[in-house]
Amino acid sequence: MSVHEQTAPNGWHVFHATGRPPAAPPPLPAPPPWRRFRGTPAQPPPPDDPEAALRRLGPGEAAQQLGADEIDVINAALVLRRPLLITGPPGVGKSTLAYLIARELGLGRVLEWNIVSRTALRDGLYVHDAMGRAQAIAAWQAGVRHTAAPGQGDGAAAPEPAEAGSGGSAVNTATSPSTRQLPPVLGEFITLGPLGTALLPYDRPRVLLVDELDKSDIDLPNDLLHVLENGSYDVPELVRDAADEAYVHTSDPGGRALVRGGRVECAEFPVVVITSNGEREFPAAFRRRCLPLEMRTPSRDQLLAMVERHLGTRSPEAEDMVDLFVQRVQAGGTHSLDQLLNAVRMTTAGGFQADGDGRKLVEMLLRDLAKGR
Incomplete structure (x- = not known):
């Protein structure tokens, strides 16, 4: 940022509420020292979803719905790397703001986490398909028995699958090279949720929409505190796995990500847009970590x-x-x-x-x- 931009009125703004796609993604201000994270390995840029933005925002430049004070709050959240807590009546355009930020700053596809009364923190972080993995292991063992060497026969016990992630190299050495089969790997049965995907170590922040948090169980806002403060989380199944790394699925269509040591930590804290219809109050500790923004019905x-x-x-x-x-x-x-x-x-x-x-x-x-x- 130039000296002129720093001294000009609103020269610190990076978001201007135009919703105009940039020719090149604009640089974002550096985070404060207490909001810097060092997650690795770096992820490739996320996909874009222009059709979703078009449905939400319409074509061309967005109509100006935000005042100067509201734009200041949004830019402060971008500078400080803090979540936005947006309140207002239903249908006033709170969730649309996430798409406005993503399109104007060139941050790619918006990750949506829609909250209901049964939603738990783990739903947003990741899902482990334990049943699917058990079925895959059973199918693998059946395949091993089917292709076993003649000396083993159908009654021979099948070897146990190695507890390996994506990097696992365990194979069935009793079979010939042409019929050798790898056991199913753990990472194939883990899918990161919207929050978990947003916290992957991207070079630029992802935009995460946490929609209608006030509809959640009373404990969810408090459960979010640790993740929002530390920008990281563990996947216990991968922590216990013998492999040091695993490729897992993400919330992006066809997306995959490499996770090392079962721990995910962001490199850039995501732009978190939390909406609420004001149906209940949030704990003070949660509100302290968010910047409040109230949206009113447009003129x-x-x-x-x-x-x-x-x-x-x-x-x-x-x-x-x-x-x-x-x-x-x-x-x-x-x-x-x-x-x-x-x-x-x-x-x-x-x-x-x-x-x-x-x-x-x-x-x-x-x-x-x-x-x-």
């Missing part, structure tokens, strides 16, 4: 720009729907932005009459979500 002009970006229209019918939507929000109802987009899409469809027989359908599309029906 009329912002809503019109959003409709135009997604649907390519700013017709009188679209303006009427925006005005109706704003009236209902101001009256104290609970409404989401996708309700507005659905209503505008219907009213601008050829032949649809919002003031005639279609009025009942418009009422259904813009119903108050707080009423439960």
Whole structure:
């Protein structure tokens, strides 16, 4: 960062809420000393998912929904390598912010961790398919018996599989070289979850969306504290394995990652976007580790720009729907932005009459979500 950029107003900003894909990924500020991590081995750059960003953000530059204060908080989270805790009414665009950051900073595919009441920390870190591994070992042993040398026969005991990870070299020495089979390796049955994948040692941070954390079990926010503070975790099954390293699956489609010693530690702390609808309070220790950001319903002009970006229209019918939507929000109802987009899409469809027989359908599309029906 140049001296001019440092002294210019907002010169420390790297995120400007435009949602415009960069020609080249912009450099990020160096983390503070207490948020530096040394995870290895370095992972290849993550895949991109432009279609997901297009569905969330629409084509072109994003409509400005964030004010100067909100943009300051987001940039502070990027500088300090701290999670963002975003609160606001349902459907206001909280989760969309993760896609806005990822596209503007060129950080690749967003990793989504959708929280429900049964979600536990391990669900976000990794899954071990123990049953699948047991079945694979049984199939391997059956194959060994089938291809055993004539002197061993079907009644001979099959050799035990070596407790080796991806690097394991144990083979069935009783078979000929042409029929030799390797035992199933442990790494093939471990898949890193969204949180676990985000903490892999990438050169640039991944974007992790933890959606609706307030719906979780009461213990999950506290369980997250250690991981968010240390940027690392262990996979006990791999720690106990005889092999020093293993290739495991990740949350990216077709993704694989090398894990050494059963421990995963990031090289760059991920951009963590945690959303909450405000259904309950979080522990003080958890809130201390996050930067709070409250999102409000966009203004009329912002809503019109959003409709135009997604649907390519700013017709009188679209303006009427925006005005109706704003009236209902101001009256104290609970409404989401996708309700507005659905209503505008219907009213601008050829032949649809919002003031005639279609009025009942418009009422259904813009119903108050707080009423439960």
